[in-house]
Amino acid sequence: MTAVPVSYYLVLSAILFGLGVVAFVFKRNIITIFMAIELMLNAVNLAFVTFDRMHAGAPSLMGGAPATHDGWVFVFFVIVVAAAEAAVGLAIVITVVHNRQTLNVERMNLLKF
Amino acid sequence: MSLALILFFVFGTIAVVGAILMIFVRQPIHSALALVLVMVSLAALYLLQGAEFIATVQVIVYAGAIMVLFVFVIMLLNAGNEERTNVSKLAKFAGLPLAVLMTIGLAVWIARASAVMASPSNTGVHGAVDPTRELSTLLFHDYLFPFEATSILVLIAIIGALVLAKRDS
Numbered sequence: 001m002t003a004v005p006v007s008y009y010l011v012l013s014a015i016l017f018g019l020g021v022v023a024f025v026f027k028r029n030i031i032t033i034f035m036a037i038e039l040m041l042n043a044v045n046l047a048f049v050t051f052d053r054m055h056a057g058a059p060s061l062m063g064g065a066p067a068t069h070d071g072w073v074f075v076f077f078v079i080v081v082a083a084a085e086a087a088v089g090l091a092i093v094i095t096v097v098h099n100r101q102t103l104n105v106e107r108m109n110l111l112k113f
Numbered sequence: 114m115s116l117a118l119i120l121f122f123v124f125g126t127i128a129v130v131g132a133i134l135m136i137f138v139r140q141p142i143h144s145a146l147a148l149v150l151v152m153v154s155l156a157a158l159y160l161l162q163g164a165e166f167i168a169t170v171q172v173i174v175y176a177g178a179i180m181v182l183f184v185f186v187i188m189l190l191n192a193g194n195e196e197r198t199n200v201s202k203l204a205k206f207a208g209l210p211l212a213v214l215m216t217i218g219l220a221v222w223i224a225r226a227s228a229v230m231a232s233p234s235n236t237g238v239h240g241a242v243d244p245t246r247e248l249s250t251l252l253f254h255d256y257l258f259p260f261e262a263t264s265i266l267v268l269i270a271i272i273g274a275l276v277l278a279k280r281d282s
Contacts, residue, residue, distance in 0.1 A: 004117050004118055004121045004161070005227060006227065007223050007224055007226075007227030008121060008125075009121075009158070009162070010223040010227075011219075011220045011223055011224060012125045012128065012129070012158075014216055014219035014220050014223060015129055015216055015220065016128060016129065016132055016151070017216070017219075018212055018213070018215060018216030018219075019129070019132040019133065019135075019136065019216075020132070021212045021215070022136060022209065022212045022213075023132075023135060023136045025204050025208040025209070025212065026136065026204065026208075026209075027136070029141050029192065031141050031183065031186060031187055031190075031192060032135075032141055032144050034183070035135065035144055035145065035148050035183065036135075038148065038175075038179065039132060039135065039148060039151065042151065042152060042155055042175070045155070045171075046155055046158060046159075049158075049159050049162055049164050049167060050162065052164070053162045053163065053164075068247060068251055068255075069244060069247055069248055069251060070251065072164060072166070072167055072248050072251075073248070073251050073252055073256050075164075075167055076167075076170070076252065077259065077263060079170060079171075079174055079175065080263045080266070080267065081263070081266070082175075082179065083174060083178065083179055083267070083270075084266055084267055084269075084270035085270075086179050086182055086183070087182065087270050087271065087273075087274040088270050088273050088274050088277065090182060090183070090186045090274075091273070091274040091275075091277035091278040092277055093186065093190075094186065094189070094190065094277070094278050095277050095278065097190050103141075103190065103192055
């Protein structure tokens with residue numbers, strides 16, 4: 001079941017990341033902008049899993065034991081950081097919306113020069 | 114065309130279509146559902162690459178917990194139709210072309226470099242060791258300190274979220 005070339009997955013990851021960037025730039029709703037960030041994190045996770053498949057079991061660059069599934073551990077840390085970021089970010093969104101009464105990021109210009 | 118390739122194209126198409134839907138849909142709640150679609154198809158792609166545990170965590174934590182949090186906040190703030198304002202000139206003439214250029218550039222570069230990349234080698238090498246068991250050894254032995262550090266990070270995030278969302282009385 002591992003016949004798909006590595007480059008296919010990486011191209012898919014790049015496309016998803018690009019779509020995340022486009023969503024981040026073009027969306028006006030602060031919650032949707034947060035979702036764009038989650039999409040980009042997911043694209044990076046896909047690249048991590050793919051690189052892990054490429055390198056696990058291959059001889060280590062430093063010599064010694066073969067490389068292990070370190071890429072999966074990185075994916076775990078990315079997921080944990082994404083969860084923490086979502087919790088804090090959404091709390092900030094709730095506070096800002098209570099203060100400004102809008103979800104539109106163009107109206108949140110208190111710090112704009 | 115092997116079964117794996119067909120499955121890759123099916124789930125890859127679903128993921129890309131979900132991401133495009135997320136951009137073009139007006140209601141935030143529909144965007145959230147499209148993002149759930151992307152995450153579930155990504156979990157299928159992880160399964161296809163032999164990362165069963167990661168796929169499970171992706172469904173439980175991402176599609177389950179984080180997206181429920183998003184939907185909760187959308188409901189709480191009563192987010193309706195997104196106001197459509199004029200796209201700023203900077204985003205229109207610099208942002209979009211740059212994003213498209215970056216995606217195409219990355220894709221071309223990866224496709225060209227794929228000839229040099231080693232072919233996947235985990236088909237038989239790790240057959241003896243259970244990958245999930247190996248992962249737990251890595252997580253609780255080799256990466257013990259980063260693991261404990263993330264637990265503190267999550268604790269700080271919980272306290273921060275509580276303090277921020279608390280109503281001043």
